[in-house]
Amino acid sequence: MIELTRFNSESKKMGKFILNADHIQTIEETPDTVITLMNDKKIIVEEPAEEVVRRVMKYRRALKF
Secondary structure, X not given: OEEXXXXXXXOOOOOXXXXXXXXXXXXXXXXXXEEEEOOOOEEEXXXXXXXXXXXXXXXXXHHOO
């Protein structure tokens, strides 16, 4: 699970949400970061793609211990 911020949320704190990283199909910058889930739902987030990937990798590493 990773914490992200919805794009253009009125309050950064209110825009925070937790995403199950195992449901991510693709991450692309268009220039906004668009995450496509396995069910084809798209979510636009504030974090750059590189940061999303870093958080997913951190999450996956934590599962190994």
